[in-house]
Amino acid sequence: MAARKTLVNPVLFSKHFRVSTTALAKAKLLDPVLNSDTKLFIDPLLVPKSQNTKMKRQGRKDLESGFQHVVGLLSISENEGDVAWRGAFNALDLSERSETGLGYGGAGTSGSSRPPKLRNGILRTAKEIIALGVKDPSMIPLMPLFEEGVGPDTLSDMTTNFLLPVLCQVTEEFCAANNVPVRAFGKKYDNRRLPENPYQPDKPVILVPRDILRDLPLAADWSDVSRVVMEIQEIRDAVNSMFGNLAKATLSQKKAALRRAVLSSESLLRELIEAVGAAAESYDEKADLDGYFQFRRILSEDPTPYVGALSNPATKHASTLLESVMTIVETFQGLVEDNNMWELLWHGNTHKHERASQLLFFAIANIMCAVNNVDISPETNSGGGPVDFKFSTGFRGRVLVEMKLSKGRVEHGYKTQLEIYKKAATTSEAIFVIMDIGGMGRKLRKIEKLKQDAEARGERTSEIVVIDARRKASASVRNDTML
Template sequence: MAARKSLVHPVLFSTYFGVPAEAFALSKLLDPILNSDTKLFIDPLLLWKSQHPLIMRKGRSAVEVNFQNVIGLLDISRAEGDVAWRGAYKALNLDERAETSLGYGAAGTSGSSRPPALRHSILRTAKEIITLGEKNPTMIPLMGLFETGVGPDTLSDMTTNFLLPTLAEITEDFCITNDVPVKAFGEYYGNRKLPENPFHPGSPVILVPRDLLRDLPLAADWTDVSRVILEVREIREAVNRMFGNFAKATIAQKKAAIRRAAFSSPTLLRKLIDAVALASESYDEKADLDGYYQFRKILSEDPEPFRGRLVAPPSKDATTLLETVKEIMKQFQEMVEDNNMWELLWNGNIARHERASQLLFFAVANVMCAVNNVDISPETNSGGGPVDFKFSSGYRGRVLVEIKLSTGSVVHGYKTQLEIYKKASRSADAIFVIMDIGKMGRKLWTIEKLKRDAEARGERASDIIVIDAHRQRSASKR
């Protein structure tokens, strides 16, 4: 996978190609960020629930045929490495797909091939399942249940490879309808004419229906997997016999236990496949707990409300950089606390995840700097790891911003995480932001004491800002 870099100035497909955001809403396609991957994945189990016409008419059968081809070849294989096995190996395409801008690639979308050992491992497990008499093609997407090396990106890319001609047709149709410039990219993409990614010349952009996407494919999401599997009484009992406390097991231990239980009986295997296949649901874009759609909303809306909120500083040095970042944070705090932006951090009575707060700040900071011609840019590593922000462009010095929910690991974030980031970035200045949604307890008191103690030792401590992000009553009810 490509090395993760910092993302600066995220560019939406709709913005670059001048497509109204409403067109993506009507088409039910994800508006991708052209210069970064979004941490959503295609879940193969959602193919059979998708309401997109082309997925229903062509995509499902295309994936099913490819899965069935792998199974058929394995079924007639008599030994690893024989002709049939090699055919199955070739048919099981796990190459990473950069064209969809999905997954863990962060800035500079991903794209490479996975090690041969992983393919062979998946094939061996599939062969075991076939030997038990199970030849349903839906078993292939469930390999994440049994194999430690099969993660959400593997499952997503595997499905994308089989689905690519259909996704290319969906993309071509959308672009023709919305006057997006396209060009031919060859037989690999079904000879469809597709838009070129301006950040990756020579590579097309592939659009994906939103109802195929999850924050993690179910077979890789062990929070959901544990719940679904343990609802099947026979599997729960078998696993408990092998593992006293399944909830406290590591992922590798859980996979081993599930594998032993399921492979002990064709009946249990069938119940496992059916239970997991039925449970998969697409990412809830209305709840949007990770803030992916709120992020796009801020980036694509009229920037006028942000104009005049920031003034370019007269000089460019470490001191003025810190002052400017504090002013950005002050404006963000005002918008959250006084201008109803807190609403973007809640879905009804449920607080959105920490990532939603981080992405909201990132979007606001980007738009605010751009519309006011302020020559600094927030950067973030938006891949699978922690999200932190670094302000530095055009200035001598760096300022880090770390955002935590009050319900989360506030003390660890201030005491350990932020200091690690500061050392890695060679930054002396940092701002630690707590989005207060409740359950603060003594966390604020603890980190304020850590700050005072560090300053008493003559050390440069990170600033602390608390933003009130509680749900508020409307003005008429106050």
């Protein structure tokens, strides 16, 4: 995994290459951010289910033959490190594919390789499975279930490496049909003509079908896959026999128990492979609980309504910068509370995840600064950790914004996280935003008391802003009520 970095001024593929977002949507391809990674992952279990004909046919074939090649070499390997083992090691390519703009890489999408220890661990587990008599290549995508350290990014990048030729073909054909400028990238990319990433000129942009993406590949998402796995009674009984109460076991213990149970029986392993493969579903774009597609829509919209909404701070100090950032926060608050933007934070009766609120705020802040030519750079952590925002305008002026849902760890966020971030950023100006979706309880009173106590000690404290993001009745319902 690449080092955690920050994202400034996100640039969409569609914006940079002036491609219609409708064309991308029609082709069912993700509109990548060129200078950052999106925390979505390719799930190999979704490839056979894709509506993209090339992915469903050739992609599936490439994936299965790639996995089969690894399994075939392992099956003839007699000792770890022999010629066949080394062949399987080389065939199992785990290097990061920054060209897709997916995963935990954060800003810069630089990509990196993974340690040999991880590859050898996967091969050992696969060898154990082969010893059971199972040579099904579908075992490879299940490695996160058995092997510690095989995370969603590892599985996604491994899959991307096997799918690279067909992904390059899909990208080349889309670009040709939509007049996107391309150039040759050589043998590594199947001699395809592909668009150049302006932030990594030596690498192309590779477009990915949206229906093979998940927020976490199923096999790497224990909370989801355990539900599927534990529906198989034989597995449930075997795992429970190892733990009196599985619910109290750690994640590592659960994985170890599942591994012991499944790798003791060929029939259980086959049942597991079939059940997990059938259960995989792509990221729900309609619900968009993490706000990834909503973020893209906001960045693609006409920015004219935000013209004149912000002006440059008078001086390059944190105190005057704070006023400008507060204007951004208040504008966002007005959009949510008075202009129905709260609707973007809900899917029916279900509130979206904290990340959706954070990305929505980041998009609005970015547009306000850009369209008004304001010398403020909103930054956000775009990797796997918590998302916070830093606004800067020269070395002396920095303001941090931390955003939490009212149902989240509000007190912890105010007391601990923000103070740590403020020290790290060498600034004493900050704003703590609570998105009130209900369930606030006494949290607001507690952090207001923390603020009062700190001020009584003569300490600088973070501003607290509460934004009402609760579901509201529709206009028609409100009007009917008034009649």
